[in-house]
Amino acid sequence: MLKIEQISKVFYPNTVNEKTAIEYVDLMVNAGDFITVVGSNGSGKSTLFNLISGSYPVTGGKIILNGKDVTHTPEYKRAFTIGRIFQDPTTGTAAKMSIEDNMITALYKGMKGLRISLNSANRDLFRKELNQLSMGLEDRLKDNVGLLSGGQRQALTLLMTVLSRPKMLLLDEHTAALDPRNAQIVMDLTTKFIARYNLTSLMVTHNMQHAIDFGNRLIMMDGGRIILDLAAEEKKSLTVLKLVQMFKSIKKQDYASDEDLLTP
Amino acid sequence: MLEGIFVDGLIFSIMVIGVLISYRILDFADLTCDGSFATGAAVATMAIVQGTGLVTALLLASAAGAIAGVITATIHNQLKVPGLLAGILTMTMLYSINIRILGGRANIPLLRITTIYTKFPLIFSSLSQSWALLVGTLLIVLFVKISIDIFFRTDLGISIGALGSNEQMIISMGINPKLLKVIGMGLSNGLIALSGGLLAQYQGFADANLGQGMVVQGLAAIMIGEFLFDSNRISLITLRVIFGAIIYKALMFLGRYYGYYIKLTPSDLKLLTGILVIVSLIIAQTRSAASSADARKKALRRNKARRVAEQKEVDHVEN
Numbered sequence: 001m002l003k004i005e006q007i008s009k010v011f012y013p014n015t016v017n018e019k020t021a022i023e024y025v026d027l028m029v030n031a032g033d034f035i036t037v038v039g040s041n042g043s044g045k046s047t048l049f050n051l052i053s054g055s056y057p058v059t060g061g062k063i064i065l066n067g068k069d070v071t072h073t074p075e076y077k078r079a080f081t082i083g084r085i086f087q088d089p090t091t092g093t094a095a096k097m098s099i100e101d102n103m104i105t106a107l108y109k110g111m112k113g114l115r116i117s118l119n120s121a122n123r124d125l126f127r128k129e130l131n132q133l134s135m136g137l138e139d140r141l142k143d144n145v146g147l148l149s150g151g152q153r154q155a156l157t158l159l160m161t162v163l164s165r166p167k168m169l170l171l172d173e174h175t176a177a178l179d180p181r182n183a184q185i186v187m188d189l190t191t192k193f194i195a196r197y198n199l200t201s202l203m204v205t206h207n208m209q210h211a212i213d214f215g216n217r218l219i220m221m222d223g224g225r226i227i228l229d230l231a232a233e234e235k236k237s238l239t240v241l242k243l244v245q246m247f248k249s250i251k252k253q254d255y256a257s258d259e260d261l262l263t264p
Numbered sequence: 265m266l267e268g269i270f271v272d273g274l275i276f277s278i279m280v281i282g283v284l285i286s287y288r289i290l291d292f293a294d295l296t297c298d299g300s301f302a303t304g305a306a307v308a309t310m311a312i313v314q315g316t317g318l319v320t321a322l323l324l325a326s327a328a329g330a331i332a333g334v335i336t337a338t339i340h341n342q343l344k345v346p347g348l349l350a351g352i353l354t355m356t357m358l359y360s361i362n363i364r365i366l367g368g369r370a371n372i373p374l375l376r377i378t379t380i381y382t383k384f385p386l387i388f389s390s391l392s393q394s395w396a397l398l399v400g401t402l403l404i405v406l407f408v409k410i411s412i413d414i415f416f417r418t419d420l421g422i423s424i425g426a427l428g429s430n431e432q433m434i435i436s437m438g439i440n441p442k443l444l445k446v447i448g449m450g451l452s453n454g455l456i457a458l459s460g461g462l463l464a465q466y467q468g469f470a471d472a473n474l475g476q477g478m479v480v481q482g483l484a485a486i487m488i489g490e491f492l493f494d495s496n497r498i499s500l501i502t503l504r505v506i507f508g509a510i511i512y513k514a515l516m517f518l519g520r521y522y523g524y525y526i527k528l529t530p531s532d533l534k535l536l537t538g539i540l541v542i543v544s545l546i547i548a549q550t551r552s553a554a555s556s557a558d559a560r561k562k563a564l565r566r567n568k569a570r571r572v573a574e575q576k577e578v579d580h581v582e583n
Contacts (some may be wrong), residue, residue, distance in 0.1 A: 079438040094429035098496060101422050109438035112419035144496050
């Protein structure tokens with residue numbers, strides 16, 4: 001599905017702020033994988049996602065998506081295959097437009113024409129889709145998205161993303177900005193959609209328990225590299241404590257502040 | 265006389281719809297407008313002088329404006345400069361081009377030539393001269409308004425609106441945002457030039473300086489409209505833009521007509537327009553601050569009421 005070969009990313013070269021955010025990373029993502037990605041702040045998780053989705057150009061290496069080399073393909077073209085959800089609930093929806101207008105842009109991928117797709121059949125479809133969020137949004141099609149809460153917006157973003165039928169999902173701490181209850185709702189919806197549409201997924205999380213509970217594979221990043229890659233069997237017997245110990249033994253040093261990088 | 269204000273305001277409203285598309289819908293601070301308005305006037309005038317049909321002349325004017333908008337969008341897209349700078353570049357270049365279009369002169373009259381405004385009294389012969397002009401203009405404006413309303417309800421139009429609100433979302437949906445900007449800016453400046461082409465025929469001349477200060481005037485009209493009512497529906501948004509444009513022209517008429525009592529001269533009107541925009545911004549800001557403060561207080565009251573209710577329930581159970 002996704003093959004990453006030796007990709008690197010250097011920010012601000014030749015300045016005092018020079019930083020190698022990703023260093024010769026190789027990763028093979030198989031179709032149907034649900035990979036959770038953990039690592040401390042600045043370990044390169046978000047940069048890796050930005051490189052995969054095409055937000056940033058790579059400094060070196062190759063990205064192969066569905067057998068095609070997409071290393072230099074613009075982000076909007078990769079978006080046909082990749083659906084991405086950000087931590088900030090405001091990034092996935094247009095606040096100044098109604099829910100139905102937002103959903104109609106997500107109904108199919110790619111350039112839009114002079115067709116009027118917003119008809120009663122599609123409104124019914126939207127109501128049906130919104131109904132599974134159980135947030136009462138099905139009665140608010142004409143309300144501006146800016147009026148919704150963070151949790152509602154993120155759930156709507158998730159729904160719109162799957163509505164546009166990507167093959168792959170990049171979830172960049174998509175529940176981190178939500179309160180525990182809404183985070184739970186969005187997480188439940190996420191696993192439901194991933195299973196139903198058989199989406200290959202990568203999910204960054206700071207919640208170690210989530211990283212262990214969800215998915216069939218776990219990777220840990222540090223200093224711009226993948227330092228741990230656990231397959232399904234190894235992952236099953238994993239506990240938060242074991243994960244922290246693994247991290248320590250790889251780093252061969254005691255972290256003074258495990259807390260801020262591996263909060264359970 | 266009153267009809268005159270309405271005709272003036274209606275012609276102006278087409279330009280304001282153009283400004284609405286760039287500033288409010290696309291969120292693109294576009295100054296091309298000051299140049300493309302005069303381009304529209306120049307192209308329409310020269311086409312009419314050369315003897316092309318009136319409709320063709322207006323279409324040519326629109327097309328010229330659309331090209332100007334496309335150029336601004338392309339400069340912004342390809343050179344990655346802010347929209348503001350891209351617009352200033354195009355506007356400055358257009359000044360030279362407009363004089364070229366006008367055959368090296370800064371001003372071309374349309375005297376003793378059939379224009380759309382000499383035709384209206386013939387078409388609506390049952391009406392008086394000034395009413396005929398008003399009805400003719402109103403029909404054109406309605407046609408433009410309804411076309412724009414329909415356009416912004418198509419999938420393409422909605423995605424242009426979404427781009428102005430959130431560019432990342434458009435990218436995530438597999439749409440090239442650059443292409444949408446080109447389309448939106450072309451449409452915006454096409455309307456602005458159409459308005460210029462109409463104004464040249466109404467006032468009977470084209471002038472290379474016709475577009476000066478148009479952006480600010482357009483913004484003033486948009487803001488006046490926004491005080492009238494609040495809506496997220498495109499048909500109501502374009503409607504209030506038209507009202508705003510007419511009110512703005514009426515205010516300026518009052519300034520010109522009665523201004524001399526307080527020693528105002530026509531050259532002071534630009535200052536007045538600027539002050540109008542600033543005052544509108546202050547009022548809008550105060551209003552939104554007040555309404556969010558109000559919403560916060562309501563939320564507090566709601567929480568309190570809920571706590572009281574919960575407490576009652578607890579008391580009830582305990583008893």
